[in-house]
Every structure is written in structure tokens, then in C-alpha cells.
Amino acid sequence: MxxxxxxxxxxxxxxxxxxxxxxxxxxxxxxxxxxxxxxxxxxxxxxxxxxxxxxxxxxxxxxxxxxxxxxxxxxxxxxxxxxxxxxxxxxxxxxxxxxxxxxxxxxxxxxxxxxxxxxxxxxxxxxxxxxxxxxxxxxxxxxxxxxxxxxxxxxxxxxxxxxxxxxxxxxxxxxxxxxxxxxxxxxxxxxxxxxxxxxxxxxxxxxxxxxxxxxxxxxxxxxxxxxAPATRFTAAVAGLNRVTGVLRAGRWESEGVVLAAEGAASAHRDGEAVAAVFRPSVVGIERAEADTWTGALRLAPSVVEGEWLARVTRLEQTPAGVRVRTADPEVAVDLTADRVAELGLAPGLPVRLRLDVGDVRFVAVS
Known part of the structure; x- marks a missing residue:
């Protein structure tokens, strides 16, 4: 050897x-x-x-x-x-x-x-x-x-x-x-x-x-x-979402997404770039209040921690069902095929996503 x-x-x-x-x-x-x-x-x-x-x-x-x-x-x-x-x-x-x-x-x-x-x-x-x-x-x-x-x-x-x-x-x-x-x-x-x-x-x-x-x-x-993937490529290979944001005053923020992150604040500096890593299976998804993006934006409530408006970009077949890709920020959501049919999801449709901070791991961005 x-x-x-x-x-x-x-x-x-x-x-x-x-x-x-x-x-x-x-x-x-x-x-x-x-x-x-x-x-x-x-x-x-x-x-x-x-x-x-x-x-x-x-x-x-x-x-x-x-x-x-x-x-x-x-x-x-x-x-x-x-x-x-x-x-x-x-x-x-x-x-x-x-x-x-x-x-x-x-x-x-x-x-x-x-x-x-x-x-x-x-x-x-x-x-x-x-x-x-x-x-x-x-x-x-x-x-x-x-x-x-x-x-x-x-x-x-x-x-x-x-x-x-x-x-x-x-x-x-x-x-x-x-x-x-x-x-x-x-x-x-x-x-x-x-x-x-x-x-x-x-x-x-x-x-x-x-x-x-x-x-x-x-x-x-x-x-x-x-x-703990350091890049989007590694996260994709690992089957995880990785969204880069910033920690400020115990809150993590990225492109309209806000998560309470007091626990992460103790491990990272205020104002530090931090990636939120989470599995596609833990993200909740529902149809937005309207079927058009402008309509959904107009009816969307003010910023709610752990919830945000997104747009479906594509649907991908997986061994266990369907992976729904959304944008701004890019987040994947795993669902069963019957749930996708029930929601009537299609590219371009606005949706509301939900994420529990307990399902998130915060990783420093090098």
C-alpha cells in the first residue's frame, strides 16, 4: 500500500x-x-x-x-x-x-x-x-x-x-x-x-x-x-437546497425570504454571508392567492418569517415522485405525483412556500 x-x-x-x-x-x-x-x-x-x-x-x-x-x-x-x-x-x-x-x-x-x-x-x-x-x-x-x-x-x-x-x-x-x-x-x-x-x-x-x-x-x-455543501453544485449532488443569505439581528434574509435564526446567530457574525441548507422534502408548498405573478404579488401579505412567494420554473420526475423547481430564490420541493396533480402545479404558476427553521442548517459562505 x-x-x-x-x-x-x-x-x-x-x-x-x-x-x-x-x-x-x-x-x-x-x-x-x-x-x-x-x-x-x-x-x-x-x-x-x-x-x-x-x-x-x-x-x-x-x-x-x-x-x-x-x-x-x-x-x-x-x-x-x-x-x-x-x-x-x-x-x-x-x-x-x-x-x-x-x-x-x-x-x-x-x-x-x-x-x-x-x-x-x-x-x-x-x-x-x-x-x-x-x-x-x-x-x-x-x-x-x-x-x-x-x-x-x-x-x-x-x-x-x-x-x-x-x-x-x-x-x-x-x-x-x-x-x-x-x-x-x-x-x-x-x-x-x-x-x-x-x-x-x-x-x-x-x-x-x-x-x-x-x-x-x-x-x-x-x-x-x-x-454541509459549500457550493450550489455540491448541494445539488447531495440532493439539498442551498440558498445564500445574510444574518442580521438574529434573522436570516435572502431575496424576500426571512427565517428566525437566533441559534445560528451565536455561531456566525452579524452581517456575515451564510447559506441555508435544507432538504427539498421539508419545504411546504401551496398555490398562491392568485394564478398570475402580478396578482399574487398584489395579494401577498407582508413578510412572514418562514414563508415566501415563488414561481414554478419546471417539474422533474424523481424515483419517489416529482421535484418542483422554483425561482427567486432557487428552491426545490419534493412532492408525490398525486399531490402535484391535486395542486395543479405547472411552470410559471405562483406558489407560496413554507420552511421551518428547525429543518435548516446554516453554513458559513467561504
Whole structure:
């Protein structure tokens, strides 16, 4: 087991990636971020496929890369790091067994040892009896299992997983995710998992780094980061609302929303920017006093703590029902489908929202 330590700076035109991460020996670290945040570039630097402009990559007691001076660059094949991406990239002309054995042979195993180890790994990833099949005869999930077996069979010091479940259907992704969890735990392989899915982070990793626009916006234990999101992206991934406001005289205010926040006032300075974090399921919703925005504004009562007027922007299907998106401020409300039908909700309709301050967690805005 080897610890991974890196500070990665890469500049590509107007985009600049500047991120630091550390993973202890045998630890699984998740890296989350929206498309274009720099996740793949970060993994490619760790794997040796992209050169550093500045920083370092260290694995155990070895310095693999350094820049700008003195410059060091270790070839991908000599790093002890394996990169597994969205596509399995199996050799199409080789069987599943031969694909796994090939990696072992490249690393010096004899033909007999490689064959025996490949048999063992096929059993470990649930493909016992399928070793003779070529990739074209396997499902996407089965191909990804073979790719994982090939990667771990060579006992790498670290493995990098670049959204390996994205191309799989939900059920298959769940099966492969469970397999990943079991094999990473049993082999104690240091791993970095780049993903956009909170389920991957929660089920696979102990710590989480959030990467946005090339920089780390939050890092820490997975549970702590998702419970107190520092940005709107992280809140969305965690399935939470995050609305930025200001604390003044024991009240939290944001775009016409006012909450009594005496408890939060003791933990934050008066006038400090503070985000209110709360679940979509705790927000109450009713039709406004009128069906037009101007009419609703005219009939709306004066400011009431914990209540505000909003406008429906869109409706989204969820596994449990419907998520109602509202604006000014942006707040999501989770309802059952029959409740949405009962209220007759539709985009553009004014609604009145309610929120109990006891369901809110206040987080300082960095």
C-alpha cells in the first residue's frame, strides 16, 4: 500500500487546473465535479498521460513527477498506477481470460502463473465459466468487470477510476459498484475515483474532493462535505437546497425570504454571508392567492418569517415522485405525483412556500 500526494497545475488556454489531493495508503478518495471541472485532466496527470506545468506527484516514497524545476517525468508504464475509464478498452481479439492474463504477463508473470491468476480473478469478479468469451460476447457490465480484474490482478500501487460506471444502466452500475467496493477493500489498493454521482462517493470513498472550474472548492470526509455543501453544485449532488443569505439581528434574509435564526446567530457574525441548507422534502408548498405573478404579488401579505412567494420554473420526475423547481430564490420541493396533480402545479404558476427553521442548517459562505 502506498500513499498518493499530488499538487497539479495544468494550463490549457483559458482553463487552469490547480488542485491538491492526498490519499492515504489503501484509502479510496472520490473526486466530484461538473463536466469540464478538470477531473479527467487531473487523473491523466496522475497516470502520466498529461505533463505538469507546475507541482508534483508522489506515490509512497517515489516522486513520479515534478515541475517546473527540477523537472521530472516518469513514464506511465513505470508508475505503478493503473487508469480505468468509462470504456473497458479490452483487446477485442482476446478472450476475457487472455485479457487478464496479458496484464500479468506484461508484469513478468510466467504463462502458468498468469493463467492461474486469471482464473482466480474471473471467479473474484463473478465471471467464473466465462473466461473463453471475447469482449463482443459480454455485456457492458461484464466487460467492465474484466477490465477491473485486469487492472487489479497486477497489484498496482494505486488505481484511478474515471467515471467507470457512467456508460452502464442503473442496475448494472449498482452491481459493478458493489464489486468495486468489495475488491478495493479486500486488496487495500489506494484509489482515486472521479465521478459526478454522490452514490459512488458514498459507497466507495472515505473522503471527498470537490473540483469546480479547475480548483478545489471543498474537501473532507464524504458525509461532512455532503451534509454541509459549500457550493450550489455540491448541494445539488447531495440532493439539498442551498440558498445564500445574510444574518442580521438574529434573522436570516435572502431575496424576500426571512427565517428566525437566533441559534445560528451565536455561531456566525452579524452581517456575515451564510447559506441555508435544507432538504427539498421539508419545504411546504401551496398555490398562491392568485394564478398570475402580478396578482399574487398584489395579494401577498407582508413578510412572514418562514414563508415566501415563488414561481414554478419546471417539474422533474424523481424515483419517489416529482421535484418542483422554483425561482427567486432557487428552491426545490419534493412532492408525490398525486399531490402535484391535486395542486395543479405547472411552470410559471405562483406558489407560496413554507420552511421551518428547525429543518435548516446554516453554513458559513467561504
Amino acid at each position: 502506498s500513499a498518493l500526494d499530488a499538487r497539479v497545475v495544468v494550463e490549457r488556454g483559458a482553463f487552469r487546473l490547480d488542485a491538491a489531493l492526498q490519499a492515504g495508503p489503501g484509502e479510496v478518495l472520490a473526486v466530484m465535479g461538473p463536466s469540464g471541472a478538470g477531473k479527467t485532466t487531473l487523473l491523466h496527470v496522475l497516470a502520466g498521460l498529461t505533463a505538469l506545468d507546475e507541482g508534483h506527484v508522489r506515490l509512497g516514497d517515489r516522486e513520479l513527477d515534478a515541475a517546473p524545476r527540477p523537472r521530472r517525468r516518469t513514464a506511465p508504464s513505470s508508475r505503478g498506477i493503473v487508469l480505468l475509464g468509462q470504456e473497458p478498452r479490452l483487446f477485442p481479439h482476446l478472450s476475457a481470460h487472455a485479457n487478464i492474463a496479458f496484464g500479468l504477463r506484461v508484469h513478468g508473470a510466467t504463462k502458468e502463473v498468469a493463467a492461474s491468476e486469471a482464473d482466480q480473478w474471473l471467479w473474484r469478479v463473478g465471471l467464473d465459466g466465462m473466461g473463453r468469451r471475447r469482449p463482443s460476447e459480454l455485456s457492458g457490465g461484464q466487460q467492465q468487470r474484466v477490465a477491473l480484474a485486469r487492472a487489479l490482478a497486477t497489484s498496482p500501487e494505486a488505481i484511478l477510476l474515471d467515471e467507470p460506471l457512467t456508460s452502464l444502466d442503473t442496475e448494472t452500475a449498482g452491481d459493478v459498484r458493489a464489486l468495486l467496493h468489495d475488491q478495493l477493500a479486500s486488496t487495500r489498493t489506494t484509489a482515486v475515483v472521479a465521478t459526478h454521482d454522490a452514490v459512488d462517493a458514498v459507497s466507495l470513498a472515505s473522503r471527498l474532493v470537490v473540483l469546480e472550474k479547475g480548483r478545489v472548492t471543498q474537501a473532507g470526509a464524504v458525509r461532512e462535505v455532503l451534509a
